[in-house]
Amino acid sequence: MTCAVLFADNVLTPALQIEVNGTAKDLTLHENHLVIGTDSGRLQVYDYEAKKFVKEIKIPDIKDFTGEVVPATVFSVDYMEGRYLLLSDSGVGGYSNLWIHENNQTTQLISPKDQKPLIKARFVDKDHILFGYLSNEAALYEISTKKELYKEQLSPSKFSDFALNEDKTKAAYGCESGVISVIHVKDGKLIKDLKGINKDNVYKVDIKKDIVVGAGQDRRGSIYDLKTGRGYFIQGSFLIYATALSPDADKVAFAMDEQNNISIYKVATKEKIALLKGQKSTLNAIIFKDETTLFSASDDSIVLMWKLK
DSSP, X not given: OOOSOOOGGGEEOOSEEEEOSSOEXXXXXXXXXXXXXXXXXXXXXXXXXXXXXXXXXXXXOEEOTTSOEEOOOEEEEEXXXXXXXXEEEOSSTTOEXXXXXXTTEEEEEXXXXXXXXXXXXXXXXXXXXXXXXXXXXXXXXXXXXXXXXXXXXXXXXXEEEEEEOTTSSEEEEEETTSOXXXXXXXXXXXXXXXXXXXXXXXXXXXXXXXXEEEEETTSEEEEEETTTOOEEEEEXXXXXXXXXXXXXXXXXXXXXXXXXXXXXXXXXXXOXXXXXXXXXXXXXXXXXXXXXXXXXXXXXXXXXXXXXX
């Protein structure tokens, strides 16, 4: 069951507000550093314990379809073992640019000549990157050889989002059909298609401890058990643009209403345990640090940190 009413002490306001350069499009978290991609052509690294920015990477501006020079939108970022990853638009034919930053040098791995309409990229290890194509193809890219080790078509539907599990051996891919495909990262082979709950686009997905969640355009927050393939949903009052699981898959966050509030539920019971109020725009990303700390970014320049009681 879902709790309809929360006590006042379960309605929470942000513990910290972080102003970034541009609109925050993506978040990843590594120890006490928040890695943020923005539409001003930047990757910014914020130390939330020291409460200060500790690094910024700026990629070159691009020409848009009118020929005007504008900042590139960095819509996917990551970090691993001294390497930063930046995926951005290129302004050419819908194709993407991919950059690696290491030892204070930024190197371009993929440009429009490679003709890759990529939407998301994440490190698997220091030499391998998992891709999500607009065409809902999953690919594993090897940095040292600049080659894709595989490229698998998951469905004919348009790709929305993917997420890696804790040890980066599995990935869940969401698409506009509502099906969430879970694959083995090493070879791209399908483990299971999770379906039957979302009937429309799944904007965001997450996977932890073999629990898979989806944020649905049909106002359903889906929760699946990967082992059984069975699932259920929590009904929202508006399009659900973002979701995230806590590290132990004990809690799930969904952006459930038109006010951009974030609702926190217990996965096992669907009990609503907190409402996070303070986000001003449509949610782009939610990420848990631990069972009581999470971050969120929306379509503005403010990233929020939350503390659950």
